[in-house]
Every structure is written in C-alpha cells, then in structure tokens.
Amino acid sequence: MKKSGAEILLEALSDSGVDTIFGYPGANTLPIHDGLRSGPIRHYLMRHEQAAAHAADGYARATGKVGVCLATSGPGATNLVTGIATAYMDSSPIIALTGQVTTTLLGSDAFQETDIIGITLPITKHSFLVRDVRDMKSTIQEAFKLTTCSRPGPVLVDLPRNVLASSCPAGEERTYQSTPKVSNGIGDKDDQLHKIARALNQAERPVIIIGGGVKLSNACREITDLIEKGRIPFVNTMMGVGSVHAANGYNLGFIGTHGFELSNRVVHQADFILAIGTRFSDRSTSNVDAFAPLATIAQIDIDPTSVGKNIKTDLPLIGDIRKTLKKLIPLVETPDRIEWLSRIKKEQETTEKRNCYKGCGEPGRFIGMVQEAMPEETTAVTDVGLNQIWAVRSWLPKTPRSLLTSGGMGTMGFSVPAAIGAKIGVPEREVVAFSGDGGFFMNIQELATISYYNIPVKIIVFNNSHLGMIRQIQDLFYDSRLSSCELGNHADIVAIAKGFGLQAERVAVEKPEEGIDKMAASKGPFLLEVMVDPENYVYPIIPPGRSNMEMIFGRSD
Amino acid sequence: MEVKRHTIKLVVNNKPDVLARIAGVFSARGFNIESISANVTMDPNVTKIRIVTMGDTSTVTKIQNQLKKLVDVLSVSHVRESKQGQREMILMQVKLTDKNRNDVMKAIDELQCKIVTRKSDYCILEATGSEEELEILVQRFDSLGIEDLSRSGVVAL
Numbered sequence: 087m088k089k090s091g092a093e094i095l096l097e098a099l100s101d102s103g104v105d106t107i108f109g110y111p112g113a114n115t116l117p118i119h120d121g122l123r124s125g126p127i128r129h130y131l132m133r134h135e136q137a138a139a140h141a142a143d144g145y146a147r148a149t150g151k152v153g154v155c156l157a158t159s160g161p162g163a164t165n166l167v168t169g170i171a172t173a174y175m176d177s178s179p180i181i182a183l184t185g186q187v188t189t190t191l192l193g194s195d196a197f198q199e200t201d202i203i204g205i206t207l208p209i210t211k212h213s214f215l216v217r218d219v220r221d222m223k224s225t226i227q228e229a230f231k232l233t234t235c236s237r238p239g240p241v242l243v244d245l246p247r248n249v250l251a252s253s254c255p256a257g258e259e260r261t262y263q264s265t266p267k268v269s270n271g272i273g274d275k276d277d278q279l280h281k282i283a284r285a286l287n288q289a290e291r292p293v294i295i296i297g298g299g300v301k302l303s304n305a306c307r308e309i310t311d312l313i314e315k316g317r318i319p320f321v322n323t324m325m326g327v328g329s330v331h332a333a334n335g336y337n338l339g340f341i342g343t344h345g346f347e348l349s350n351r352v353v354h355q356a357d358f359i360l361a362i363g364t365r366f367s368d369r370s371t372s373n374v375d376a377f378a379p380l381a382t383i384a385q386i387d388i389d390p391t392s393v394g395k396n397i398k399t400d401l402p403l404i405g406d407i408r409k410t411l412k413k414l415i416p417l418v419e420t421p422d423r424i425e426w427l428s429r430i431k432k433e434q435e436t437t438e439k440r441n442c443y444k445g446c447g448e449p450g451r452f453i454g455m456v457q458e459a460m461p462e463e464t465t466a467v468t469d470v471g472l473n474q475i476w477a478v479r480s481w482l483p484k485t486p487r488s489l490l491t492s493g494g495m496g497t498m499g500f501s502v503p504a505a506i507g508a509k510i511g512v513p514e515r516e517v518v519a520f521s522g523d524g525g526f527f528m529n530i531q532e533l534a535t536i537s538y539y540n541i542p543v544k545i546i547v548f549n550n551s552h553l554g555m556i557r558q559i560q561d562l563f564y565d566s567r568l569s570s571c572e573l574g575n576h577a578d579i580v581a582i583a584k585g586f587g588l589q590a591e592r593v594a595v596e597k598p599e600e601g602i603d604k605m606a607a608s609k610g611p612f613l614l615e616v617m618v619d620p621e622n623y624v625y626p627i628i629p630p631g632r633s634n635m636e637m638i639f640g641r642s643d
Numbered sequence: 644m645e646v647k648r649h650t651i652k653l654v655v656n657n658k659p660d661v662l663a664r665i666a667g668v669f670s671a672r673g674f675n676i677e678s679i680s681a682n683v684t685m686d687p688n689v690t691k692i693r694i695v696t697m698g699d700t701s702t703v704t705k706i707q708n709q710l711k712k713l714v715d716v717l718s719v720s721h722v723r724e725s726k727q728g729q730r731e732m733i734l735m736q737v738k739l740t741d742k743n744r745n746d747v748m749k750a751i752d753e754l755q756c757k758i759v760t761r762k763s764d765y766c767i768l769e770a771t772g773s774e775e776e777l778e779i780l781v782q783r784f785d786s787l788g789i790e791d792l793s794r795s796g797v798v799a800l
C-alpha cells in the first residue's frame with residue numbers, strides 16, 4: 087500500500103505522541119490539512135501563525151511534551167519566527183512544520199517561497215528540508231529526538247508540497263543517515279562532584295541559583311531535597327521560578343534587574359554559589375563584573391556552551407541535572423547554618439518593610455487575591471512588561487509548571503496564545519493569563535480562537551493606558567522625558583472582548599473583589615480588565631549597566 | 644585579552660546547509676573568518692573543514708563549544724600552533740616586462756615556484772608552503788608586479 091508524504095508525516099507525528107497541532111493553512115500545506123480531517127490529531131486553527139508558535143510553546147511548557155505548530159510557506163513561515171525565537175531562548179521543545187514550494191522551484195523566488203531554514207538558523211536547534219518522501223518518517227523521528235534531547239529547543243521541518251503529495255511505496259522508507267558524533271571527554275565528573283560537595287559543605291554563606299534547566303530536566307524534587315538537606319537558601323532566575331514550592335522556607339525570590347532586593351543582596355554576600363541550569367543571563371546578573379564578588383561559583387548544566395558562557399565558573403560540571411543532583415545529595419551534610427540563616431532572616435525583615443506587596447503596589451495585592459480565588463492548581467501565564475514582573479513576583483507557584491513566562495526573549499503578545507496552548511495541554515487545570523494593555527493588543531485576534539473553540543482561559547489585562555515598563559524606564563532614567571509610551575484609552579477592551587464572544591468585566595485594581603469573583607465563578611473564557619495607575623511601577627529596579635546592588639527604590643533615588 | 648590567530652578543524656556531515664550553520668556561529672559573535680577550506684574525505688558522507696580566525700582564546704573556545712553543538716558537526720579540534728601539518732597553496736599572476744623579466748625568473752628559481760602559464764606579458768605561478776613562507780613570497784613578487792592572486796586557505800592534517 088502506498089502512502090502520501092502527508093500521511094506518513096501525520097502517522098509519524100502520532101507515533102511520537104502528538105495529539106494536537108496549532109496551525110494555519112496555505113496552498114503548500116493543504117496535503118497535510120487534508121490528512122488531518124480523518125486522523126487522530128486535533129488541529130487548532132489559530133488566527134495568526136505567531137500565535138500558533140506561542141500556543142505550541144505554551145503547550146510544551148505546561149505539559150513537558152513536545153508542542154507542534156504548522157504554517158504554510160512564505161508569509162506563514164515568517165510569521166512563526168517570533169514564536170520560534172521565544173521558544174529557543176527559553177529552551178522549549180517545539181517542532182515547527184512549514185510548507186514549502188515544490189522542490190523543482192526551490193531557489194527560484196517562486197510564489198510564497200522563503201528560505202525559512204536560512205531565516206531560522208540562529209533560532210533553531212536544528213532544521214530539516216525533506217526533499218524525498220522516503221525520508222519523511224525518519225526525519226520526523228529525528229526531529230523529535232533532537233527537540234527534547236540534552237538541552238531542549240525548537241526544530242523546524244520544511245516540507246515541499248510535492249513531497250507531501252507524492253507517495254511512497256511501503257518498505258521504501260529510508261533510515262536517517264548520520265555519522266556518529268565524536269564525543270570529547272569532559273574530565274572526571276565524579277571528582278568534580280566531590281569538589282562541589284566539599285565546597286558546599288565548607289561554605290559559610292552558600293546560595294543556590296536555580297535556572298530554567300531544573301524544570302527542563304525534571305529535577306524539581308531533587309533540588310528541593312538538596313535545599314532541605316543542606317539547609318541552603320536559594321534564589322531563582324526568572325525561568326527558575328516555580329521549580330521549588332514558593333512557600334519553601336529557603337526561598338528568597340528571583341534575582342536580577344527586576345528581581346527582589348533580598349535575593350540580590352544575599353547573592354552579593356554569598357561565599358559560595360551553586361548555579362544549576364542557568365547561563366547567568368544579563369537579566370539575572372545585571373553588570374556581570376560586580377556580580378557575586380565574594381563567591382566561589384560552581385555551575386551544573388547539560389549544555390557545555392552555557393557553562394562559563396557569561397561568567398567564569400570555578401567548578402563547572404557538565405551533565406544531566408537530575409542525575410547529578412541525585413549523586414550530589416548523599417554527599418551533602420546538614421549543618422545548622424544558624425549564623426547565615428539568621429542574617430538572611432534579619433535582612434528579609436527590613437527588605438519586606440521597604441517593599442510592600444513585593445514592590446508591586448496594588449497589582450501585587452491584586453494578583454495575590456486572584457490566586458486565592460482560583461483553584462490551588464492554577465497555571466499563570468504572563469506577558470511582558472510591568473505585568474510580567476508583577477506576576478512573577480506575586481504569583482506563588484506551588485508546582486513546577488504553573489508559571490509560564492517568556493524570560494529570554496521577553497516577547498510581548500506571548501501570554502494569550504501561550505495560555506491557549508497551556509489550557510489545551512492540561513485541560514483540567516485553570517489557566518490565567520496576565521497581560522498589559524500593550525501586549526494584549528499584539529495578539530488580540532486570538533480571542534476569536536478562544537471563543538470559536540470555547541477554550542475556558544481567564545485573561546487579565548492590566549490597563550495603565552501606557553507601555554508601562556517603557557514609561558518607568560523613561561521616567562527614571564531619561565529624566566521623565568516620556569516618548570512613544572502612551573497608548574491612551576480609546577479602545578473599550580471590555581466591549582471588544584464581548585464582541586469576540588467572551589464574558590468580560592472591568593474593575594479598578596484597588597477594588598477588584600467583584601470582578602475576581604465573577605471570573606473565578608465563570609465556566610467559560612473570561613476577560614477581566616483591571617484599571618491601574620500609570621505610575622504604579624515596580625521597585626526596586628536596576629538601572630541599565632549597573633550592578634544588582636545598585637537598586638533604585640523610587641523616583642527620588 | 645590577547646587576540647591571536649586560531650585554526651579550527653571540523654569534521655562535518657556533507658549536507659547543503661552545514662557551512663551556513665558554521666558561518667553563523669562566527670558571525671553571531673562578530674568574528675571574521677580569515678580563511679576557510681573544505682574538502683571531501685575518504686568517506687563521501689563526511690567533509691573536513693579548516694577555518695582560520697582571529698580572536699582571544701576564551702572566545703574561540705566558546706565558538707568551538709558552540710560548533711560542537713551543531714547537529715551536523717561531528718568533531719571539532721583546535722589545530723596547535725605547530726606548523727608542520729599546515730600548508731597553503733597560492734596562484735599568482737605576475738606582470739612580465741623587459742625590465743623585470745630577469746628578476747622574476749630569478750625569484751621563481753629561488754623560491755621554487757612552478758610556472759603554470761607563461762605569456763609574453765605575464766606568467767601564472769603556483770607555490771605551496773606555510774602561511775609565513777607564502778607571505779615572504781608575496782612580498783618578493785609584489786615588488787616585481789603582482790596583477791592578481793588567490794590563496795587556498797590553510798589545509799591541515
């Protein structure tokens with residue numbers, strides 16, 4: 087029996103565990119859409135390809151499985167780019183399938199031809215052009231292997247229309263051709279592990295920095311065990327938030343440019359840092375030269391390029407985080423650490439007094455109230471801007487995959503489509519998207535997807551009639567010369583949401599009870615517009631180029 | 644940080660986009676590729692590439708690590724400074740006039756170049772050697788009148 091390339095593709099996806107695709111059709115993907123009519127895979131027709139990529143990303147982040155998006159050649163493929171880059175920066179395993187012109191037309195500037203592989207080279211882990219239908223199955227299998235192995239990341243598969251349409255006789259499929267890689271030895275890991283354990287045991291003021299890699303390697307249990315056994319205070323990078331239950335007594339909050347005063351101060355005083363699954367991005371370290379000046383730094387990561395990339399590490403160890411931690415835990419002692427922990431406690435009391443509602447003001451209080459009102463197992467998805475910082479500081483994740491945010495790329499417009507993906511991936515969990523008004527408008531078309539499929543996500547739009555974070559930066563660091571940051575209030579967001587078929591309410595952030603209750607009680611999709619004072623900024627904040635200790639607490643600083 | 648010349652040797656899968664991926668790792672850091680040479684090996688599925696770049700050692704190490712991560716790159720090594728295994732080839736078109744003819748012939752003889760073509764008003768010469776040897780060669784002929792030249796890039800074992 088002969089099968090078409092599209093049929094083989096869908097079968098291979100199904101065999102790899104795919105049950106959902108987020109996509110948008112075009113002439114060059116029609117063979118796939120034709121096959122989707124009958125198969126077991128559900129296709130969600132989004133309203134923009136960027137949203138399809140974010141939805142696949144949100145699905146992957148919420149489930150830990152591979153997210154799949156599909157777009158046609160040319161404009162469809164280029165519309166995916168922001169979404170692929172967002173997934174790449176946060177190591178999210180997604181597969182992007184793109185239609186392509188017929189192989190004989192490749193390179194001829196044919197209608198809707200773009201070299202999408204060339205365009206996405208720097209933002210994919212790898213990519214494939216399937217030139218021959220006999221390679222379809224093995225390429226898809228290889229793509230799945232690559233997207234999840236080692237450090238996860240997006241893989242793109244470009245699919246010429248004639249390859250999708252042509253048929254492959256059974257038994258003629260080819261296996262994937264690759265010469266095995268030569269692996270260079272990376273030293274004696276056990277020896278390095280013992281050194282790290284010794285340094286940790288001997289340290290007087292140790293701190294653990296948890297990056298996004300801990301969740302990616304499913305090491306949240308192990309990291310919690312390590313922290314509790316060694317009585318080690320920890321901080322998160324933005325991507326690490328949620329790895330350990332927020333109420334864990336050793337949690338000091340997230341670090342960096344928009345991080346907490348306490349966490350930044352403690353890292354600065356540490357004499358030993360164990361960094362796990364983080365590349366020390368500039369958002370975490372701010373001015374890297376002044377970062378943790380007193381500390382010996384140990385770093386554990388699966389990706390050799392992340393080790394020593396941005397900061398010189400004294401004790402690097404390249405390996406799977408989960409396996410490494412399992413071996414490390416038995417080597418770690420349980421000291422009382424009274425001095426260090428009580429010093430931190432004192433520090434905590436003063437910083438908490440200074441930064442009420444975690445430095446977020448009313449929106450911080452509001453987010454706390456939303457979390458109270460929603461079920462325990464609710465997933466929060468953030469957008470980018472002040473709303474992201476409010477949400478990451480104030481939402482207290484209790485399980486690893488319950489706070490999703492675009493950390494590395496900082497993509498406005500991420501929250502709504504990613505929330506769609508998260509909800510479809512884990513239907514039994516409530517999903518709340520937090521967005522600013524600016525970011526909300528960037529993928530507003532997805533309200534149509536939400537109402538069409540009746541996807542019961544909750545969307546909270548903080549309306550400060552400004553690009554709030556831009557306004558804060560201009561206010562503080564450009565002598566209040568505001569420019570191109572005012573959005574105004576000419577669009578009625580509640581009416582728009584209702585026009586799309588969602589339930590919607592508007593509340594003031596100071597008096598949100600009624601709106602929150604209605605949202606929590608609603609069964610379907612719901613939008614809550616929350617009016618916020620444009621000057622409600624986040625503090626402390628670190629000026630560009632400064633160190634994590636040069637925090638600013640208000641306009642007068 | 645000291646900027647030095649580095650030669651990186653790669654063994655890669657022989658695929659259409661592999662060179663673009665490799666070039667991308669250099670250009671992303673703003674690094675220039677000084678010279679590059681690629682050729683097939685005994686195994687038709689595999690290509691050997693040598694790249695010469697200028698940079699500080701720590702960044703070049705980072706580039707090597709990033710190259711290793713590329714799916715189609717099978718191995719990466721840093722060619723040590725020892726020059727024995729490194730050769731390069733040059734082709735030069737040198738002007739011939741009544742005035743310089745004798746000097747050109749003398750230089751060809753002394754520097755052991757091979758004459759590929761000889762016309763009445765120019766000749767094309769071929770030579771191989773280490774990069775430094777070829778530098779000396781270029782200097783000598785430059786004073787006599789080079790009209791065009793092309794170098795292969797370093798070939799190393």
Ligand SMILES: Cc1ncc(C[n+]2csc(CCOP(=O)(O)OP(=O)(O)O)c2C)c(N)n1
Pocket residue numbers: 469470471472473474496497498499521522523524525526548550552553554555556
């Ligand atoms: C796609 C994109 N464009 C521009 C930016 C730069 N940027 C970062 S924060 C921000 C303001 C966001 O405003 P809004 O969505 O209203 O959220 P707020 O800061 O007010 O909470 C901008 C423009 C970005 N991160 N992403």
